[in-house]
Amino acid sequence: MKLLLTAFDPFGGDLVNPALEAVKLVSDRIDSVDVVKLEVPTVFGKSIQTVADAMAREKPDAVLCIGQAGGRFDITVERVGINVDDARIKDNEGNQPIDAPVFADGENAYFSSLPIKAIVEEIRKNGIPASISNSAGTFVCNHLLYGVLYHIAKSYPNIRGGFIHVPFIPNQVVKRPATPSMSTGDIVKGLEAAIRAIGMYSEDVKVTGGKEL
Amino acid sequence: MKLLLTAFDPFGGDLVNPALEAVKLVSDRIDSVDVVKLEVPTVFGKSIQTVADAMAREKPDAVLCIGQAGGRFDITVERVGINVDDARIKDNEGNQPIDAPVFADGENAYFSSLPIKAIVEEIRKNGIPASISNSAGTFVCNHLLYGVLYHIAKSYPNIRGGFIHVPFIPNQVVKRPATPSMSTGDIVKGLEAAIRAIGMYSEDVKVTGGKEL
Amino acid sequence: MKLLLTAFDPFGGDLVNPALEAVKLVSDRIDSVDVVKLEVPTVFGKSIQTVADAMAREKPDAVLCIGQAGGRFDITVERVGINVDDARIKDNEGNQPIDAPVFADGENAYFSSLPIKAIVEEIRKNGIPASISNSAGTFVCNHLLYGVLYHIAKSYPNIRGGFIHVPFIPNQVVKRPATPSMSTGDIVKGLEAAIRAIGMYSEDVKVTGGKEL
Amino acid sequence: MKLLLTAFDPFGGDLVNPALEAVKLVSDRIDSVDVVKLEVPTVFGKSIQTVADAMAREKPDAVLCIGQAGGRFDITVERVGINVDDARIKDNEGNQPIDAPVFADGENAYFSSLPIKAIVEEIRKNGIPASISNSAGTFVCNHLLYGVLYHIAKSYPNIRGGFIHVPFIPNQVVKRPATPSMSTGDIVKGLEAAIRAIGMYSEDVKVTGGKEL
Numbered sequence: 001m002k003l004l005l006t007a008f009d010p011f012g013g014d015l016v017n018p019a020l021e022a023v024k025l026v027s028d029r030i031d032s033v034d035v036v037k038l039e040v041p042t043v044f045g046k047s048i049q050t051v052a053d054a055m056a057r058e059k060p061d062a063v064l065c066i067g068q069a070g071g072r073f074d075i076t077v078e079r080v081g082i083n084v085d086d087a088r089i090k091d092n093e094g095n096q097p098i099d100a101p102v103f104a105d106g107e108n109a110y111f112s113s114l115p116i117k118a119i120v121e122e123i124r125k126n127g128i129p130a131s132i133s134n135s136a137g138t139f140v141c142n143h144l145l146y147g148v149l150y151h152i153a154k155s156y157p158n159i160r161g162g163f164i165h166v167p168f169i170p171n172q173v174v175k176r177p178a179t180p181s182m183s184t185g186d187i188v189k190g191l192e193a194a195i196r197a198i199g200m201y202s203e204d205v206k207v208t209g210g211k212e213l
Numbered sequence: 214m215k216l217l218l219t220a221f222d223p224f225g226g227d228l229v230n231p232a233l234e235a236v237k238l239v240s241d242r243i244d245s246v247d248v249v250k251l252e253v254p255t256v257f258g259k260s261i262q263t264v265a266d267a268m269a270r271e272k273p274d275a276v277l278c279i280g281q282a283g284g285r286f287d288i289t290v291e292r293v294g295i296n297v298d299d300a301r302i303k304d305n306e307g308n309q310p311i312d313a314p315v316f317a318d319g320e321n322a323y324f325s326s327l328p329i330k331a332i333v334e335e336i337r338k339n340g341i342p343a344s345i346s347n348s349a350g351t352f353v354c355n356h357l358l359y360g361v362l363y364h365i366a367k368s369y370p371n372i373r374g375g376f377i378h379v380p381f382i383p384n385q386v387v388k389r390p391a392t393p394s395m396s397t398g399d400i401v402k403g404l405e406a407a408i409r410a411i412g413m414y415s416e417d418v419k420v421t422g423g424k425e426l
Numbered sequence: 427m428k429l430l431l432t433a434f435d436p437f438g439g440d441l442v443n444p445a446l447e448a449v450k451l452v453s454d455r456i457d458s459v460d461v462v463k464l465e466v467p468t469v470f471g472k473s474i475q476t477v478a479d480a481m482a483r484e485k486p487d488a489v490l491c492i493g494q495a496g497g498r499f500d501i502t503v504e505r506v507g508i509n510v511d512d513a514r515i516k517d518n519e520g521n522q523p524i525d526a527p528v529f530a531d532g533e534n535a536y537f538s539s540l541p542i543k544a545i546v547e548e549i550r551k552n553g554i555p556a557s558i559s560n561s562a563g564t565f566v567c568n569h570l571l572y573g574v575l576y577h578i579a580k581s582y583p584n585i586r587g588g589f590i591h592v593p594f595i596p597n598q599v600v601k602r603p604a605t606p607s608m609s610t611g612d613i614v615k616g617l618e619a620a621i622r623a624i625g626m627y628s629e630d631v632k633v634t635g636g637k638e639l
Numbered sequence: 640m641k642l643l644l645t646a647f648d649p650f651g652g653d654l655v656n657p658a659l660e661a662v663k664l665v666s667d668r669i670d671s672v673d674v675v676k677l678e679v680p681t682v683f684g685k686s687i688q689t690v691a692d693a694m695a696r697e698k699p700d701a702v703l704c705i706g707q708a709g710g711r712f713d714i715t716v717e718r719v720g721i722n723v724d725d726a727r728i729k730d731n732e733g734n735q736p737i738d739a740p741v742f743a744d745g746e747n748a749y750f751s752s753l754p755i756k757a758i759v760e761e762i763r764k765n766g767i768p769a770s771i772s773n774s775a776g777t778f779v780c781n782h783l784l785y786g787v788l789y790h791i792a793k794s795y796p797n798i799r800g801g802f803i804h805v806p807f808i809p810n811q812v813v814k815r816p817a818t819p820s821m822s823t824g825d826i827v828k829g830l831e832a833a834i835r836a837i838g839m840y841s842e843d844v845k846v847t848g849g850k851e852l
Contacts, residue, residue, distance in 0.1 A: 438851070495851075495852045496851070496852075497852070498852065505721075505723070505777075506721055506723075506747070506748070508718075508719050508721075508748060508750075508773070510718070510719075510750070511849075512771075512847075512848065512849030513847070513849055514847055514848070514849045514850060514851065515851070522847075524845050524846070524847060524849070525756075525843070525845060525849075533746065533747050533748075534719070534746050534747055534748040534749060534750060535719070535721060535746075535747040535748035536747060537721075537723070537747060543738075558725075559774075559852075560721070560774040560776060560777055560781075561772075561773040561774035561852070562852065563773060563849070563850045563851050563852035564718075564773055564849035564850060565849060565850070565851040565852070567851070567852065568773075591852060630738070632737050632738060633737070634725075634726070634727050634735075634737060635725065635727070636724075636725030636726055636727045636737070636776070636777035636778060637727060637776045637777060637778070638651070638708075638709070638727065638728070638776050638778040638780070639708045639709070639710070639711065639772075639774070639775065639776035639778070639780065639804060
């Protein structure tokens with residue numbers, strides 16, 4: 001099995017992106033999964049194109065995109081990407097779309113086709129906090145998640161795809177009081193557990209994991 | 214203009230639901246909007262049916278559903294309902310669906326057709342904190358939001374629909390340390406501002422309001 | 427019984443101080459307690475002097491000082507004032523002492539002589555969240571609490587004194603995302619309950635209310 | 640220079656105490672500081688006696704006690720211990736004092752005599768979030784901090800003493816949603832930075848670090 005693992009570059013004034021720092025350290029092979037890594041620009045449009053090009057080139061069995069979720073406490077496995085770009089801040093090339101569709105001919109939303117609950121369980125088994133998230137926001141992370149699932153829906157019915165958000169790392173919060181963080185090592189451990197679960201589960205497990213809100 | 218305003222009954226061990234307490238106190242007429250109120254059971258299936266019956270009976274121009282968002286700090290206007298029921302706790306009749314679709318023949322998601330950004334702005338103008346939310350969770354609130362928008366998509370193209378979540382009221386948090394709340398009076402003021410905005414705006418305003426996550 | 431009730435003026439860029447807004451609305455007589463109100467400048471030194479002058483003039487039986495605790499969820503009754511001024515920001519006259527004693531000849535700390543647990547219980551009975559706080563910070567609020575208790579210790583053995591912190595009011599958090607608030611009306615109700623408890627209890631009740639941290 | 644480094648055993652239902660896990664991994668020698676380690680029972684009275692015995696036996700130049708601060712985001716260096724035991728939960732031997740003094744003949748409070756601001760700066764230089772805390776709570780942590788400073792005030796004028804609180808480690812929060820944590824490795828790195836600062840600074844540095852509350 002071949003997995004394309006992507007991570008965004010730094011944005012919003014930060015000098016690092018924990019997603020990228022961690023992805024660099026993830027093993028190239030986890031159980032029977034070969035991991036191919038890709039850095040993605042935090043830019044509307046280009047981010048999707050970069051991953052779409054790699055999908056055409058690498059022909060992976062699964063695509064897992066990683067992004068920074070500043071302010072979240074744990075590793076969050078995204079359930080769904082929605083067809084909207086609504087940026088509170090500019091992306092790395094100055095774009096700031098407001099309430100625009102990602103793809104005008106796409107569905108309103110696409111659900112992750114990765115085994116999201118099995119991933120959460122496997123990460124937790126390794127002593128790392130994790131949970132399902134029901135929103136990837138409306139910035140470039142949701143944009144890429146939606147875009148990858150759109151391309152899968154249109155062109156690659158056999159590829160599975162999804163997105164995981166990771167917290168800030170500690171040195172990003174030295175000047176952000178009362179903000180949670182997770183060490184790069186623990187993020188790596190969590191991502192490797194996630195990839196292991198993707199290798200093991202072709203269908204998701206049926207366990208609780210929803211939220212009232 | 215006629216607006217159907219719904220609110221859930223108490224659930225999850227609470228003796229009150231701030232949505233219902235507030236809706237009872239909302240004026241029956243706000244500017245040119247006639248408000249018809251409806252209590253809805255916190256039950257999968259029945260909640261949608263209750264509102265669908267009222268839509269058939271009342272023929273409103275808009276449907277606004279209100280629910281409790283314990284733990285949120287402000288009034289949140291929901292952007293989207295997704296086609297999944299995934300309950301962490303049982304509903305008021307003991308149902309606890311896991312990762313099931315709301316309607317098998319529905320879209321993956323439906324976007325609110327209310328002017329969500331105009332609503333946020335109007336609530337804030339009244340001194341009440343408000344923001345856009347990109348997830349209504351996966352319990353009965355999302356279920357109802359999705360269900361109302363499904364019925365609109367299938368049968369009522371001229372009705373607009375959406376959902377607003379409100380925080381706990383103070384006496385619900387006396388025994389919940391470090392949990393935000395909002396007074397019933399401020400929730401009422403916020404909901405009346407929301408209804409005023411629905412009456413004023415047939416199209417939404419284009420202003421920032423997205424989130425990175 | 428005569429109670430001197432003080433409240434700080436706005437500081438730190440806010441246009442209102444919820445302590446002052448609420449104190450203005452507190453009844454002048456609560457059960458058998460006559461309430462004398464005093465506005466206090468958010469200034470090191472002057473704040474203590476202003477209250478000390480009023481204590482000499484009014485000869486109250488108790489002094490209750492009220493301050494803003496931006497970021498706290500509930501009404502917090504302070505247990506102790508410590509002998510240190512350590513300002514993160516400037517006060518309203520530009521003073522910013524760092525690690526200086528409030529009074530060089532004072533104790534390291536003074537405990538509130540108000541019935542703090544009875545106050546918490548009475549506020550909660552009214553449906554308003556409240557708890558004991560073990561730190562009034564190191565800015566002008568702690569400064570005043572310490573200063574009032576210092577003057578009591580030195581000169582007024584029969585006066586009881588203490589401090590209550592109140593959250594932001596809603597319009598202060600419209601532009602502060604994810605920050606708790608409490609309506610002015612609920613703060614007033616809480617403060618009146620506190621004063622009622624001060625009138626009823628000469629000694630505190632022995633109930634749990636501590637914190638691990 | 641010889642430093643006595645203490646850590647509490649697990650309490651409150653947790654199977655580990657991050658303070659103890661980290662202290663075990665701290666180097667025995669950091670620059671010119673020899674570190675002598677001591678496990679302390681989470682028990683009122685016995686905790687102080689255990690450390691007092693070790694002070695008499697080891698004759699250290701400084702005592703640094705470490706405790707768990709579940710819910711805090713960063714490493715917090717305590718400024719002050721107050722003369723009160725007020726337990727919300729039972730200690731490890733079932734004691735639950737309420738509003739009792741630690742020592743009837745002690746001061747109301749004692750300030751840490753460690754260079755608390757220099758410690759915060761040194762930890763942050765290592766990329767680990769840290770800040771000053773103005774309350775060690777009213778459970779066994781404050782009890783021990785106060786008790787150590789009491790014994791220093793009465794009998795050991797040349798020993799410096801203080802307390803540092805550390806967050807949960809990740810596996811403690813797998814079942815505690817929305818709770819911050821820090822990896823054991825980062826806690827160790829932070830504590831070693833703290834000890835280095837204690838070795839370097841006989842007087843504290845004068846920098847901001849206070850809080851409004």
